[in-house]
Each structure stands twice: as C-alpha cells, then as structure tokens.
Amino acid sequence: MIDRRGFLAVLGASGLGWPGTLEHFSRQAQEGGAPGDEAFWTFVRGQFLIPEDRIYLNNGTLGPSPRVVVEAVAEHTRRVAATFPPSVPWDALKDGLGTLLDGDPEGFVFPRNTTEGMSFVANGLDIGPGDEVLSTDHEHIGGREPWSSVCRRRGAELRTVALPAPAQSSGQLFETIAAGLTAKTRVLSVSHVTFTTGTVLPVRRLADLCRERGIIFAVDAAHPPGMRRVSLRSLGGDFYASSPHKWLLAPQGTGLLYLTPEWRTWLWPSVASGGWDDLELGAHRFNHLGTFDESRLAGLLAAVEFMNALGMDRVEARVLYLNRRLKEELARIPGITVVSPELLELSSGMVSFGLDGVESLRLQRFLAREANIRTRVIGEYDYGWMRLSTHIYNTMRDVETVLELVDRAARRGLPGD
Numbered sequence: 001m002i003d004r005r006g007f008l009a010v011l012g013a014s015g016l017g018w019p020g021t022l023e024h025f026s027r028q029a030q031e032g033g034a035p036g037d038e039a040f041w042t043f044v045r046g047q048f049l050i051p052e053d054r055i056y057l058n059n060g061t062l063g064p065s066p067r068v069v070v071e072a073v074a075e076h077t078r079r080v081a082a083t084f085p086p087s088v089p090w091d092a093l094k095d096g097l098g099t100l101l102d103g104d105p106e107g108f109v110f111p112r113n114t115t116e117g118m119s120f121v122a123n124g125l126d127i128g129p130g131d132e133v134l135s136t137d138h139e140h141i142g143g144r145e146p147w148s149s150v151c152r153r154r155g156a157e158l159r160t161v162a163l164p165a166p167a168q169s170s171g172q173l174f175e176t177i178a179a180g181l182t183a184k185t186r187v188l189s190v191s192h193v194t195f196t197t198g199t200v201l202p203v204r205r206l207a208d209l210c211r212e213r214g215i216i217f218a219v220d221a222a223h224p225p226g227m228r229r230v231s232l233r234s235l236g237g238d239f240y241a242s243s244p245h246k247w248l249l250a251p252q253g254t255g256l257l258y259l260t261p262e263w264r265t266w267l268w269p270s271v272a273s274g275g276w277d278d279l280e281l282g283a284h285r286f287n288h289l290g291t292f293d294e295s296r297l298a299g300l301l302a303a304v305e306f307m308n309a310l311g312m313d314r315v316e317a318r319v320l321y322l323n324r325r326l327k328e329e330l331a332r333i334p335g336i337t338v339v340s341p342e343l344l345e346l347s348s349g350m351v352s353f354g355l356d357g358v359e360s361l362r363l364q365r366f367l368a369r370e371a372n373i374r375t376r377v378i379g380e381y382d383y384g385w386m387r388l389s390t391h392i393y394n395t396m397r398d399v400e401t402v403l404e405l406v407d408r409a410a411r412r413g414l415p416g417d
C-alpha cells in the first residue's frame, strides 16, 4: 500500500508533480465562509468550471467537480500513460474520508456508485424464502432495485412503507417506518436523505431499533457526504453506501461503501478476485475488483481534501442557508406546494414542490430557456415534483433568479398557456 507521502514522492520523482492549487485553495479558504458571506462563496464558485451563464441546480443527480479534482484525475491519467507504477493513495484516501465522515478508515470500500454499493450489500447477504426486506416509497431505484432483484431470485418479499410529504417531524418519520417492521423483517433499507424531497430520515434511531430487534440496517446515503456533517461512528447501522460524485464533488463514477467491523468478515463479496476470502484484509478485500479506473480515486482524494479544507461545518451551514431561503420564498408564491419539510433538522440541499396546474416538465423547460437553469423533475412514483438542489458553488443570485422565474410562472402562467 502506498500512503499520501509515498504518492507525492512518486509524483515528484516522475516530474509530473501534484497540482499545487489545492494547497493554494486551502490557504485562501481559511478566512470567511459564514453562510451569508457572498464574497467568500463567489470565490468558491470560481474554483469550478461551470459556465458563468449557467445556474446549476441539480447537484442531487451529479455534482460538478472543482478544478483541483479535474486536475488530480488528469494528472493520474498522465502518470498511467507515462507508465509510472500504480499509485492508488489508499491510506491517504481512507484517512481523509475517516476525518470527513468521522469513521474508521479501515471500513471503506470503493465501488463505482451507490447502486453498486447497495448491490454488493444485497447480493452479499444470505436472504431466503420467508424473509422480508422493508423499504419506503421515497427510495431511488439505485437503493431499491438491488433488493428487488435479490428478493425475487431468493423468494423473499420486498415491502414498502409510505412516508409523509412534507414530513412534520423526525418522530413521525420514525414511527411510520417502525410500524412497517414485522417479525419476518430481515433487512431495513432506507435513504439517509431522500432524493424525492431531500428529507433527512431518522437513521440513528432506526439503527438502534434494528440492533435491538436483530434486523440488518442498510442505509442508502447517496446524498449526505459532502452535504451535511456525517458521523459514521455514532450513526450505527450495518451498511452505508454513497455516491461521492454527488455532494462530495468527486469524479463521475466514484462510490463509497462503509462496512461495520463485523460485516467486513461476514459479507459475501459479489466480485471475487485474489484475497476475497482473506479475512485479515477486512473491508479491503472488497476493493480487489480487478483492473479499474484508478484516476477517479485520485480525484476522490482531491475532493475529500477540498471539502476538508472548506470544513463541513461551513459547507453544511451554507447548504442549509440557501435551502431555507428557497423554501421560505417558494412557500409564499401562490399555487406552490412545497413537499420538503420545513424543520431545519430534516432539511438538506434539496427542495421539491408542485405548482398548481403546471406540469413540472414544462416548468423545467421554461427555467432552462429563460436563464439556463438545470433542474430535476421527480417523475418517480408519479410524484411529478420539481426539485432544486443548491450547493457551495451556488450564489444567492442563482437562488433569486430561480425564485423570480417560478414566481412569474405562477402569476402569469407559462408562455403558450
């Protein structure tokens, strides 16, 4: 294994060099960064390649990488092309993630995304006839279909509990999900933050309940890392799968799966290569995936360092600040129904809403045409909601622009109506 120092030494010896901009950025990012400090967040925006005339409000699907991440990927690709030795900086990567997510560095596995991480979990368990898996009607296909496929193949049943939208409290969400558990439930699988409404589910309490009842708890955590502070040590649960290419702004195709100590030895690997049965390797035996694109892990390391340089306190505060502004102002517009929760503790970087008499796809096209705004429509489960995601590269001006346009659409209708 090569650590970060070794990685830098190899790069130095190669003459290719590590992009110095990360250190530069870290120095510059030391001062300021209060939630409403527009000058600071405009400086952060300057670290991205997003064109000036675009308002990107779809981080919930894919996060744009900052320059330092793009550089790290390019640098790694150049190294491989120059035939320098393999150099995944495993230790630095695991340590950096351990710091960012308050987890044990030895628990991290690197699939390509949440879908693959959840599939590793679902396929790696011995689920059989008579078992039930409980999920909700706010799960993404990437977190749900792995269970659907395993249940069908093995004769188990996938059950669904309906969640309220907007949710009123964490207790309400907890009671609703807990009421769906039965004596046959082997696995509970829910999102930490739902993709539909950006609602934070009470995973900590659910983890405690599952432990008490001997139920395996798998969390689809595609969203929280890089968006909200996460403490893997205190969350509990058995599995935590994520997509750092969303809020952590890592390269596309970068996943994360965190395993608790027991599961590092108990879970069956879905991809087997040398060392798959070497239990001494712990979670790392799941990283033996054959040849893969290592440059994305170099990019992930840069993304983790970028976020650690900003600090998750500052990032979370800014994300929630923009989200609050959007929610409050949307709720004032006639005809708008906000389906995301009002409570701060349930809030995230996403807000979803419907506009009476206007199909969200039409509103989406209007926003794109008028101000080059990128959004996501939640068509799943026939919800038909418009979703706006805001992250650290968004300015308050972006937020005001989208609000003005939604207000105009609500009061005057869309052109052609």
Ligand SMILES: Cc1ncc(COP(=O)(O)O)c(C=O)c1O
Pocket (backbone or CB within 6 Å): 060, 061, 113, 114, 115, 116, 139, 140, 141, 142, 143, 191, 193, 194, 195, 220, 222, 223, 243
């Ligand atoms: C909650 C949730 N789970 C899973 C996924 C799937 O993510 P990926 O395509 O990175 O596997 C998404 C993607 O939007 C999501 O929002």
